[in-house]
Structure formats: C-alpha cells, structure tokens
Amino acid sequence: MPVTKRDYYEILGVAKGASVDEIKRAYRQLALKHHPDRVSAGEKKEAEEKFKEISEAYAVLTDPQKRSVYDQYGHAGFDQRYSTADIFRGADFSSIFEDLGFGGSIFEDLFGGFDLFGGGGGRRGSRGADLEFELPLSFEEAAGGIEKTVTVPRREICPECRGEGGQRAGCPTCQGTGQIRQSAGFMVIARTCHRCGGQGSALKKACSNCRGEGRVAVERKIQVKVPAGVESGMRLRLSGEGEVGTRGRGDLYVHLTISPHPVFRREGPHLVLDFPIDITQAALGTELDVPTMNGRVSMKVPAGTQSGTIFRVRGKGLPDVHERGHGDLLVRVLVETPTNLTSAQRRQLEELARNLGEAAHPSRRSFLAKVRDLLRR
Numbered sequence: 001m002p003v004t005k006r007d008y009y010e011i012l013g014v015a016k017g018a019s020v021d022e023i024k025r026a027y028r029q030l031a032l033k034h035h036p037d038r039v040s041a042g043e044k045k046e047a048e049e050k051f052k053e054i055s056e057a058y059a060v061l062t063d064p065q066k067r068s069v070y071d072q073y074g075h076a077g078f079d080q081r082y083s084t085a086d087i088f089r090g091a092d093f094s095s096i097f098e099d100l101g102f103g104g105s106i107f108e109d110l111f112g113g114f115d116l117f118g119g120g121g122g123r124r125g126s127r128g129a130d131l132e133f134e135l136p137l138s139f140e141e142a143a144g145g146i147e148k149t150v151t152v153p154r155r156e157i158c159p160e161c162r163g164e165g166g167q168r169a170g171c172p173t174c175q176g177t178g179q180i181r182q183s184a185g186f187m188v189i190a191r192t193c194h195r196c197g198g199q200g201s202a203l204k205k206a207c208s209n210c211r212g213e214g215r216v217a218v219e220r221k222i223q224v225k226v227p228a229g230v231e232s233g234m235r236l237r238l239s240g241e242g243e244v245g246t247r248g249r250g251d252l253y254v255h256l257t258i259s260p261h262p263v264f265r266r267e268g269p270h271l272v273l274d275f276p277i278d279i280t281q282a283a284l285g286t287e288l289d290v291p292t293m294n295g296r297v298s299m300k301v302p303a304g305t306q307s308g309t310i311f312r313v314r315g316k317g318l319p320d321v322h323e324r325g326h327g328d329l330l331v332r333v334l335v336e337t338p339t340n341l342t343s344a345q346r347r348q349l350e351e352l353a354r355n356l357g358e359a360a361h362p363s364r365r366s367f368l369a370k371v372r373d374l375l376r377r
Contacts, residue, residue, distance in 0.1 A: 005075045008057035016071070020062050027058040028096055056084075059091035065217060086129075086155070089213055128245035131252045135224065139261035143293050143318050145228030152222050152252060155215040155243045161207035163244075165214040169204040171196035215244065224254055229269060229319035232258040263291065269320040269327025274334055277301065282335045290331055292316045299331060306363070307335035 009016050012026045032038070034050040060066045060078075066087070070078045133152055157163040170176040174193035178200040196202045206212030222241055235255045242250025264271045275288060285303035289296050290313065297313055310332045317327025341349070358365045 005079075006053070008061055008070060011053055011057040012061065014061075018061075023058065023061050024096065027054060030054045031096065055093070056087055059088050059093075062091065063211070065211065069217065082155075086213075086215075127248050128243035128250035130250040131242045132255065133252060134255045134257060135226075136257050136259065137226065137230075138259055139264070140293070141226065142230050142232075142256070142258045143228065145226055145230075145319075147223060147225050149221050150224055150254070151219050152241070153217060153219050156218050156220075157244050158207060158210035158214055158216050160209035161214065163214040164207070165203050165210065165212045166207035167203070167205040168201040171200055171202040173202075174200065176200045222252065226256070227319075227321055229321035230256055230258070231266070231268075231321070232256060234321075264293070266318060267330070270317045270330055271327065272330045272332065274332050276334050276336045277305075278336055279338065282307070282333070288331075288333075290329070292329055293318070297329075301333060305333060305335075307333065309333050 009018070012018075012023060012030065014022055014026050018026075031051070031054065034047050034054065036044050036047045036051060039047045060070055066078075066082065069082075131152060131154055133150060135148065135150060137146070158165075171178070171193060174180055174196060178193055178196060180191055180193050193200075203212050207214075210216050220241075222238065224236065224238065226236070233256070235253050238252040238254065240249045241252035264273055266272070271293065273290070275290065277286065277288070281301065282305045283303065285305070286301050288299045288301060290299045292313070293316075297316060299311060299313060301311070310330050313329040313331060315326045316329035319326055338345070338349075
C-alpha cells in the first residue's frame with residue numbers, strides 16, 4: 001500500500017495562513033530537536049526520518065510558487081509536478097543552518113546530495129522527470145480510436161533566465177572546480193561541491209521570474225493519439241513530453257480508463273453480447289437483428305437452441321491494438337422464462353407440457369437417468 005504523506009502544515013505545527021517567518025521559526029525549533037547528530041544512536045534512524053519530513057515541509061512552504069501548488073492540489077497533484085530534487089532546490093537552508101551550527105553534509109547523507117546551498121537553478125546534469133496523466137475515454141472512443149487534446153501541468157525552462165536561475169558567479173566554496181578535496185593521510189578524497197552541485201558556479205542573484213530555480217510551472221496543451229482497440233489500464237508513452245532537465249526532457253505517460261458500455265462487454269479484442277430470446281424462438285428457431293459497434297447484422301438461431309449457447313459473428317468485434325484485424329462478436333442467447341402468466345396462458349403451457357413429453361427434453365431425460373443410477377448404488 002502507498003504511504004500516506006502527512007500535511008505539511010501539520011508537520012511544522014503551523015496554521016495554513018502562517019507567514020514565512022512563522023514557518024522558519026517553527027522549522028528552527030524542530031531542526032534543533034530532530035537533527036540526527038543531536039540524538040542517541042538508538043534514536044538516530046527515527047530522527048533522520050523526522051528531519052527529512054520537516055525539511056521537505058519547510059522547503060515547500062517557504063517557496064510561494066510551490067506553496068501555491070500544494071495549497072491548490074495537495075500531495076496528489078503536487079507530487080506529480082515536483083520531484084524530490086525539485087522540492088529542495090532553491091530552498092534557503094543555509095541561513096538557518098549557519099545560525100544553528102549545522103553543516104550541509106546532512107543532506108548528502110539523507111537526500112543524496114541535492115544542490116541546496118547555491119541555488120543550482122536546474123543546472124544539475126539530469127534528465128527531466130517523467131509525468132503521469134490519466135485520460136478517461138468512452139467505450140466508443142476506445143473502440144474506434146481518437147485524438148484528444150489534454151492540458152498537462154509541467155515545469156519548463158524559465159524564459160527570463162533561460163534556465164540559469166539568474167546571475168551566476170564562480171563558486172566560492174570550490175573555487176570554480178566543482179569539487180571539494182580533502183586529504184586523508186597520503187590519500188586525497190574528492191567529492192562534488194554541495195554548494196554548486198559540481199557546476200563550478202553558484203547563483204549570485206536569483207531570477208525574479210523563477211526565483212533561482214531555472215524552471216517555471218506552465219500548462220501545455222498536448223495532442224494524444226489513442227489507437228483503436230485500446231483497453232482500460234493501458235498506458236501511452238509520449239516521448240519528450242515530460243519535464244525539462246539539463247540532459248533532455250522526460251516522457252509523458254498517459255494512463256487510459258475506459259467507461260463500460262451499456263450493452264457490450266469486451267474480452268480482449270472480442271465483444272460479448274447477451275441477447276434474450278423467448279422460449280418459442282429458442283424452440284422453433286428464429287432470425288435475430290443483432291447490434292454491433294458499427295450497425296446491425298442478421299443472425300440465425302436454429303430450432304432447439306439452449307439457453308447460454310454462444311454464436312460467433314466473425315470480424316464484428318474490436319480492432320486488435322497489438323495485431324492487424326478485428327476480434328469477433330460473441331452473442332450469447334439467454335432463453336427467458338415467461339412470467340406474469342394469465343390463467344389462459346398457464347393452461348396452454350400445461351397442455352403443451354403434457355403433449356411434449358420426455359422425448360422433447362433429451363438433456364433432462366439423460367440427467368434424470370444418471371441420477372437414478374446414482375441412487376441405486
């Protein structure tokens with residue numbers, strides 16, 4: 001089961017309308033309490049999880065753009081728009097951590113070294129995130145195929161700073177090398193600079209449009225071509241329609257949900273139709289006017305047809321989305337027993353039953369014979 005995330009305001013213990021200063025004060029207190037370096041070894045794992053939780057809440061609620069998205073859509077919509085790296089990128093942890101005496105290495109341990117202290121501005125060398133979108137279709141749209149225009153919220157390169165995040169300058173922490181080197185005896189250990197994310201430059205003045213992130217939230221209209229014969233639960237991959245990254249765009253995955261049909265149901269490419277007939281049609285035979293997805297066809301029902309018999313009308317099913325050709329229409333006839341009989345109708349049926357005898361019901365006669373043999377054992 002998916003883990004239900006707690007409300008960000010609840011995590012920090014602040015009201016929904018709390019100011020940024022109130023949120024910062026709440027985070028400072030909680031960071032002091034739950035920093036993994038300030039607890040015993042037995043409490044370290046729990047403290048790490050708590051520290052990650054409060055830091056994520058702080059990063060979102062102190063960013064006006066992210067906070068607005070979260071307030072509008074909650075976790076479900078917010079998590080579709082922002083990856084974990086996006087959530088933390090551009091957040092102001094440095095001023096608080098300097099006051100508290102914390103180093104940035106805690107984030108490398110807990111979050112994989114996200115660029116938190118220099119405003120990487122989307123410059124990290126990674127492919128853009130994939131996006132998920134649910135597209136509801138009618139039964140007829142899925143059967144015949146359709147092209148639909150969908151509106152997808154995603155993050156794109158900021159047009160003002162062209163993804164740079166603003167004015168940049170050589171990183172003072174790594175002196176523009178992108179790495180921090182430490183000597184350990186005769187060995188030299190090099191690790192990616194936590195301030196510039198290995199870029200060698202840090203943000204000097206944040207772009208007013210994207211606040212240093214290098215990307216902005218937009219809504220794009222995208223054409224989705226749905227092939228004929230798709231089934232509910234299938235997904236379509238639209239290459240390059242996801243979020244933008246420094247190494248290309250991610251993909252958009254469109255999940256299809258198809259509403260049921262009032263008459264047909266499907267079994268793969270085949271259509272199944274339950275067709276009620278009366279007892280005289282089943283006994284004497286008849287010709288049925290059977291509906292299909294594109295008109296009607298005539299189908300003969302031979303005399304003596306039993307309830308549940310399935311007739312196959314070839315090529316009148318759905319297009320096979322994986323192969324060429326069509327499935328079949330499977331018509332299951334269901335013999336309906338008369339109800340609400342008048343006295344005259346009842347007498348006529350009783351007379352018919354006496355005249356028919358056992359010879360007219362071979363299946364019942366065979367079954368009763370088996371039962372008698374079973375009871376004699």
